Amino acid sequence: MVHPADDRAARLTRAMVHADLDALLGLTAHLWSRPSKNVYTLLLPIFQAAQEGGLSLLRPPQDFHAWLLTAARRPGVTGVPVRPNTVRTRLNLLSRLYDHLIDEGLISSGHPMRGLQRPPAEPSTRPLPVPEDISKLLALTDTAEHLPLHVALTLIYRHAFQVTELLSLTWGAYEPRDGTLLRRRNITRLSREAHHALDRLYARAGAAYAQEHERLFPYTDHDTLRKGIFQVSWGQAPFISPTDLRKASLRDFPHTLESAGFAPGSQQQFQRAVTLAEQALTRAAPGQEE
Known part of the structure; x- marks a missing residue:
């Protein structure tokens, strides 16, 4: 009988290699402070780009950062151009996922997004509380x-x-x-x-x-x-x-x-x-x- 921890690791690995976002969110629901539907919508463009390009998100190529920034800027289902803060949110969610994979022992070669230059944050126009x-x-x-x-x-x-x-x-x-x-x-x-x-x-x-x-x-x-x-x-x-x-x-x-x-x-x-x-x-x- 396969140990539950080994089965989970295998399922996480398959989901990342094949960019299967549905399977991945089913295994990582506890990670997110946002509703899963919101996480899905935000990460979908990156995972779609990985599927289209046959790219493994578990073992990304050397030019991963350039590819990732392009994928993170893809419009969502509405087709509206993506604002820098949305790009940053997408990247933060993916980074959190990589943190978890490192904790699970599925990545041992360092964080794939280490050193990534994120787009500058847009200043908020909403005033802060006194x-x-x-x-x-x-x-x-x-x-x-x-x-x-x-x-x-x-x-x-x-x-x-x-x-x-x-x-x-x-x-x-x-x-x-x-x-x-x-x-x-x-x-x-x-x-x-x-x-x-x-x-x-x-x-x-x-x-x-x-x-x-x-x-x-x-x-x-x-x-x-x-x-x-x-x-x-x-x-x-x-x-x-x-x-x-x-x-x-x-x-x-x-x-x-x-x-x-x-x-x-x-x-x-x-x-x-x-x-x-x-x-x-x-x-x-x-x-x-x-």
């Missing part, structure tokens, strides 16, 4: 009922967590003695506020008896986290999306690569993200409009 509104939202969630949401928002605001890495956190990644948290790309020593908030959730999970493989948060994807924010803030405070809260973190705190979860050596990418956050318009709080 610190006063962020503080109000954090105060609204600072209750026993909403503690998981409070901790999630605190980690996003204090340490620029992405939703994907936030939802994949387990108690085995947390060291309560010094407040360090193992993230996707590095280890972050938490701020006093984040350490205190997470310790409260840790105590609720059983402290030293918390199961290492138990996830910290109950949210299944990006949408369920957004819904939690919406329900708490409705009629009490402006809605703040996780994406805007992360940008506000880069704007409001003097981060390092480690504190913001960026990979070692990604100083240029980190500085670009900080600059974009600092240049973003800030949503005026009530009574502060000019």
Whole structure:
């Protein structure tokens, strides 16, 4: 009888070699903070290009980066030209998939997208929330009922967590003695506020008896986290999306690569993200409009 892990590895391998997106998403549904239908729509042009060219995404050729940038710019089903931020989202999803394949031991020669020059991000025209509104939202969630949401928002605001890495956190990644948290790309020593908030959730999970493989948060994807924010803030405070809260973190705190979860050596990418956050318009709080 084939071991389940070996069968899964074989199925992942076949899906990547043959660019079978349907099979692949069936095996990797747990990876995505977005709905699977959205991931499918975004990745489809890349996988279609691989099928048409007979290209193996598991063992891509030497000119893979040039090919990938062209494939990622292909219009979707609507035929509308693709904006740079959509290209970046497609590439980020594929990069997340490669991270998983490396973790599974299916790629051992290094990340296929390492060193890829992504198109510059388009500056957002949506204003970021002011610190006063962020503080109000954090105060609204600072209750026993909403503690998981409070901790999630605190980690996003204090340490620029992405939703994907936030939802994949387990108690085995947390060291309560010094407040360090193992993230996707590095280890972050938490701020006093984040350490205190997470310790409260840790105590609720059983402290030293918390199961290492138990996830910290109950949210299944990006949408369920957004819904939690919406329900708490409705009629009490402006809605703040996780994406805007992360940008506000880069704007409001003097981060390092480690504190913001960026990979070692990604100083240029980190500085670009900080600059974009600092240049973003800030949503005026009530009574502060000019």
